[in-house]
Amino acid sequence: MTDRRTTPARADLAASFLEGQVKADRFVDPVDKQIARSAIWLRAKPSDDAPVDTQLLFGEVFAVLEEKDGWAWGFARNDGYVGYVRSEALSDEVLLATHRVSALRTYVFPEPDLKCEPSQLISLNARVSAGRRDGRYVEVIGTGWVPDAHITPINASEPDFVAVAERFLGTPYLWGGKTSLGLDCSALVQLALEAAGIPAPRDTDLQEVELGGRWRHLEFDMPKRRGDLVFWKGHVGIMLDGELLLHANAHHMATAMEPVTEAIERIEASAGPVTSLFRRAR
Structure with missing residues (x-):
């Protein structure tokens, strides 16, 4: 028996890499999209009333297998978790993550200025594509600016x-x-x-x-x-x-x-x- 949390397969649809391993009416190639919100809920069913399974963080890649009625069904590339997320929270453009958030949370500002009203709050391990630097701030391409002290290169690891x-x-x-x-x-x-x-x-x-x-x-x-x-x-x-x-x-x-x-x-x-x-x- 397959685990619906980690196997992107339904009776009517499954990921193409599972062909020959599971039964489904049709198989499709995943289409990668990127989480464009601070954090979004992933659910077992395409309904706002469905229980939540987990959250996906800003910058994570979500492999979409189907989009229908405002919901995308697929799996997180990070840990393989399968479920439904709101399509409106996904960006078609997938930017290569160069850094991750190393602070527990950090504000994203529209300009490299601490007096600006922040646009959102992103959390530890959120992935960002870093661009220009301005003083103590680093551009999150397509989103805004964060303090440089709050991010670290994507391949950097905490010692403990x-x-x-x-x-x-x-x-x-x-x-x-x-x-x-x-x-x-x-x-x-x-x-x-x-x-x-x-x-x-x-x-x-x-x-x-x-x-x-x-x-x-x-x-x-x-x-x-x-x-x-x-x-x-x-x-x-x-x-x-x-x-x-x-x-x-x-x-x-x-x-x-x-x-x-x-x-x-x-x-x-x-x-x-x-x-x-x-x-x-x-």
Whole structure:
């Protein structure tokens, strides 16, 4: 059985690269478009009332397989997540990303002047195509200007993904969110790892499977250390040290840190016991 989150295939339509692997009435080549808004919702169905799955950030590329009635169906090139987004949020022109946002969030200004009214707010790991420089500002081609201190070359990596995650402390919990204005547990992990140059899927179960194939598995009674990932069914957190866990969670409705023993006791009552403990292989 295919996973609709990661397999761009329906009974009537599928991506051409899946021909011979899945059944569909027809197969089409994806057409790349680019997210032109700060962040947009991706949904399982083409309706504003449909539950949200995740967000796509400014500058991300979305591979479109169908556009109909104001909705585009396709998949994110970044992590392969499949779903529907509003067509109006997509740009036909796809600019090569030269930099990514390294600050938690940054304003985009119409001119390289801090006294201008900003046009939008873009978040950590948003992708930008940098142009001219003017003082302390860099042009985001086709969009405006951002402080140069808030972006970094696209191939630059943070040395410590845990330090990236710690910057989200206090951020409101938001199911499907991927920004410092609101995010969920798996987004916290994915964003922090991505900033450190470590690819990871979007959802907790997918992360547990994929990272479990690349990271070292530990028995849970082993001493823990900074950067270990703790998984439950439907939840994940990051160890800050041997005792404290950082996680975006619906109990605190925020990204919070707490003793891992307290989190285990509480989560076990609703979601069951810890399912995995991983440590990145060096």
